[in-house]
Amino acid sequence: QAKRAGTHDVVVYQPGMLDRRADDAALGEDLEEAVSSGQLRVLYQPMVDLSSGRPVGAEALVRWHHPLRGIVSPLDFIPIAERTGAITGVGLYVLEQACRMVQTWAGHPYVSVNLSARQLQDPTLVGSVRTVLDRTALPPDRLVLEITESAIVDDRVALPALEALRAHGIRIAIDDFGTGYSSLQYLSRLPVDILKIDRSFVAELDNTGRGSAITEAVISLARILDMTTVAEGIETPAQAAELQRLGCRTGQGYLYAKPLAADDAEQYFTHPQRVLLPPPMTSPSSK
Ligand code: C2E
Ligand code: MG
Ligand code: MG
Ligand code: MG
Numbered sequence: 285q286a287k288r289a290g291t292h293d294v295v296v297y298q299p300g301m302l303d304r305r306a307d308d309a310a311l312g313e314d315l316e317e318a319v320s321s322g323q324l325r326v327l328y329q330p331m332v333d334l335s336s337g338r339p340v341g342a343e344a345l346v347r348w349h350h351p352l353r354g355i356v357s358p359l360d361f362i363p364i365a366e367r368t369g370a371i372t373g374v375g376l377y378v379l380e381q382a383c384r385m386v387q388t389w390a391g392h393p394y395v396s397v398n399l400s401a402r403q404l405q406d407p408t409l410v411g412s413v414r415t416v417l418d419r420t421a422l423p424p425d426r427l428v429l430e431i432t433e434s435a436i437v438d439d440r441v442a443l444p445a446l447e448a449l450r451a452h453g454i455r456i457a458i459d460d461f462g463t464g465y466s467s468l469q470y471l472s473r474l475p476v477d478i479l480k481i482d483r484s485f486v487a488e489l490d491n492t493g494r495g496s497a498i499t500e501a502v503i504s505l506a507r508i509l510d511m512t513t514v515a516e517g518i519e520t521p522a523q524a525a526e527l528q529r530l531g532c533r534t535g536q537g538y539l540y541a542k543p544l545a546a547d548d549a550e551q552y553f554t555h556p557q558r559v560l561l562p563p564p565m566t567s568p569s570s571k
Pocket of ligand 1: 329357400537538539
C-alpha cells in the first residue's frame with residue numbers, strides 16, 4: 285500500500301522502480317559517449333529586463349538526446365554525471381557552446397552557465413574556464429557561473445576557486461537561492477554577485493503573503509550585500525509586476541520565453557518582439 289507522504293506527495297510504486305540502479309549505471313555508461321558523439325544539446329532561456337521586457341542575457345540549459353530514450357532531462361542525468369565524473373566533460377562542453385553562441389547574438393547579452401558541486405571541487409576548473417574564454421574570445425564580463433548553496437561542499441576548495449573566477453571578471457550567481465541552508469554570515473563572506481530567487485518563491489507571488497515576504501527579504505538582503513537579484517520561473521504578469529514593485533530588475537520564465545534552441549535564441553535576440561511579445565508592463569500601483 286502506497287503511503288501518503290503529504291498533501292501532494294503520494295508514493296506510487298511503478299513497475300521498473302527497482303531497476304533504477306541498473307538503469308542509472310547504464311545511463312552512466314552511455315553518457316561517456318554522449319559528449320563525443322554530439323548527443324548533448326544546449327538550450328538558451330532568455331533573461332530579460334523586467335521593466336522593458338528586453339533580453340539582457342540567457343541561461344544555458346543542457347538536454348541529452350539519447351539515441352534510444354529520446355530527450356533526457358538534466359535533472360535525470362546531471363546527478364549521474366556527477367557520480368561517474370562525466371560532468372567534467374559535460375560541463376566544459378556546455379560552457380564552450382554557450383560562450384560561442386552568445387557572441388552570435390545581437391545586443392551583447394551575457395550567458396549564464398550552471399556549475400555542479402563536483403565541478404566546483406575540481407582543482408582544474410579555473411584553468412579550464414580561462415582556457416574556454418581564451419579560445420572563444422568571450423569577454424569575461426559576459427559570463428555568469430551559477431552555483432547552488434549546497435554545491436559549496438568544501439569551502440576550502442570552493443572559495444578560492446570562486447575568488448579566482450571573479451578576479452578574472454566572471455560573475456558568480458547563487459542559483460535557487462533560499463532553498464539551501466546558508467547562514468547570513470556565511471553568505472556575506474561568499475564572493476557572489478547575483479542571487480537567483482528560486483521559482484518556488486516567485487510562484488507564491490500570485491497569492492501575496494509569505495512568498496512575497498520572502499522575496500522581499502531576499503531582495504533587501506541582496507541590496508545590503510551589494511548583490512543583484514534575478515527571478516526565475518516567472519509565469520504570470522502579476523508575478524512580474526510584484527517582482528518589480530519589490531525591486532527586482534531581471535528575470536526569466538515562460539512568461540517571456542521557454543528555453544530555446546540556439547537558432548531560435550538568435551532570432552529572439554535579433555527581434556525579441558517578433559518571437560514573443562512581452563506583455564505590457566503596467567507600473568504596479570502602490571498597495
Ligand atoms: P536551474 O538552473 O534552476 O534552471 C531553471 C529550470 O527551470 C530549467 O529547467 C528551466 O527550463 C526551468 N524553467 C524556466 N522557466 C520556467 C518557468 O517559467 N516555469 C517552470 N515551471 N520552469 C521554468 P531544466 O532546463 O529542466 O533544468 C533543470 C536543472 O538542471 C537546472 O535548474 C540546473 O540545476 C540543471 N542543469 C541544467 N543544465 C545544466 C548544465 O549544463 N550543468 C549543470 N551542472 N546543471 C544543469
Ligand atoms: Mg540555473
Ligand atoms: Mg535556478
Ligand atoms: Mg531551479
